């Protein structure tokens with residue numbers, strides 16, 4: 001049983017013109033097995049929240065706290081947060097030229113597990129993880145995300161989610177750019193990971209479509225750098241119909 | 251051979267070609283004050299494939315194929331007593347590379363070394379030169395590709411920390427011939443290489459790629475000069491460098507000339523540098539001179555940047571610690587070029603060297 005606790009989180013981003021305040025006090029608790037959906041207009045700060053939790057160096061936490069099972073994440077480096085059990089599936093996964101997927105995955109698994117996975121079982125593990133996400137085996141020899149289509153990048157993210165087995169996963173618009181079939185495949189991957197590891201999920205999305213596959217327990221509306229409303233799955237339906245007009249000036 | 255030592259124009263450091271080079275670290279190679287021994291360090295490392303003949307012949311028998319305005323090259327051309335001659339017979343496609351290396355190196359005296367590689371009509375060959383140990387070496391490598399020939403010329407500067415190495419690699423590329431050079435510079439105190447290409451017949455092509463990694467105090471300089479004087483020749487240049495540590499200095503100069511006769515030229519040159527710490531300096535100067543508008547393409551690009559934070563963040567967000575993430579990114583940066591060597595033992599050895607250079611820099 002794990003708990004990610006976000007309390008009064010205020011975050012600013014470093015720009016050439018100085019810091020800009022983006023998150024204005026976010027409170028959220030995510031426990032193992034729970035699925036939280038966050039929906040909100042463009043630029044409201046959803047990705048900023050995701051990055052700040054994962055420890056991206058561009059974002060500075062100016063106030064508030066962030067803990068995983070009582071451990072202070074703010075004192076941990078990015079890799080230490082991953083070792084503590086966090087995973088971020090990025091809205092825009094980064095290309096890493098010259099680094100093969102297989103080398104990348106093995107290095108990550110070695111770091112997270114504290115020892116190199118046994119080669120024989122590992123190869124099988126990677127193969128089946130790729131197959132489950134309908135990724136061709138040839139991806140393992142390609143460079144990380146380089147030349148991947150938008151949808152392939154997203155599948156690659158969820159493949160890592162299944163392979164690396166975190167406790168809490170943040171999925172930042174994993175559904176954007178996926179065709180109907182891929183959406184189903186990716187959603188099933190998320191559900192398998194949840195099933196297998198009692199994963200807690202923070203799912204950022206603009207569309208209710210993915211919520212038909214990944215059922216949220218809670219829906220949060222995000223606007224102007226904080227959560228402005230909370231409810232159950234029915235809130236998502238309401239947002240789809242009415243949009244965010246009633247929230248944007250709050 | 252009547253050039254006298256006094257005829258060479260000793261560089262002062264104000265010349266365009268020398269303005270980046272710390273002359274006082276050249277061990278006297280540039281002004282003739284170095285003590286020249288009769289060391290002949292170049293040798294054959296592995297059994298030669300059929301179709302290759304290697305010999306040492308008196309310098310008069312193999313006059314220089316090209317002139318140079320470089321003082322060190324001039325000295326080598328007129329003072330080296332013999333030539334290390336590599337001949338690939340016509341119509342031979344070598345299955346194995348020709349492996350050469352520098353043996354019995356030493357710092358007690360300087361070596362002036364002339365090398366000639368002749369690749370016969372329609373032959374295909376790869377030559378790999380491994381430069382190891384500590385040496386003071388001035389070198390002029392002349393390469394002549396007969397029409398239709400293909401040569402991959404690989405030089406590995408894996409020198410020890412004290413080496414001073416100044417070399418010209420001059421290729422004359424015949425009609426429809428294909429020349430590729432791969433230059434790796436990861437060791438030495440001062441390394442100054444001049445890869446030069448002259449096209450002697452139409453339809454020829456040249457590709458110059460290289461990597462260098464300079465750490466504290468090292469000066470690595472690479473000056474290309476590609477001379478398009480015939481129609482329809484193609485050239486590509488791609489050099490990648492990394493620098494880490496105080497006073498690590500790299501210089502990359504890419505001069506490409508497209509003469510009036512060189513219609514249908516297609517050329518592109520690229521230099522990318524990764525600055526891994528403060529106190530290091532990368533000079534990068536691409537230079538294109540074009541005398542005809544009738545070309546297929548001509549372009550250049552040069553970038554110098556630091557670690558990409560987004561790449562490091564992505565790797566670290568998967569649990570990979572910072573130092574390993576940096577290592578992966580640097581290996582990845584270089585692998586585009588290193589993987590073109592197509593020799594696993596050498597590639598792995600170079601990657602290991604790059605790792606250890608990075609570790610060294612990390613500890614400073």
Ligand SMILES: Nc1ncnc2c1ncn2[C@@H]1O[C@H](COP(=O)(O)OP(=O)(O)OP(=O)(O)O)[C@@H](O)[C@H]1O
Pocket residue numbers: 013014015020022040041042043044045046047048049058091
């Ligand atoms: N480096 C930066 N420099 C300037 N502004 C930034 C920077 N990073 C983020 N911002 C601003 O912070 C705000 C929040 O951005 P964020 O990416 O978190 O939005 P989002 O809710 O994820 O939007 P979307 O739905 O479009 O993905 C935006 O106005 C954005 O322009």
Ligand SMILES: [Mg+2]
Pocket residue numbers: 046047048091172173
């Ligand atoms: Mg976003």
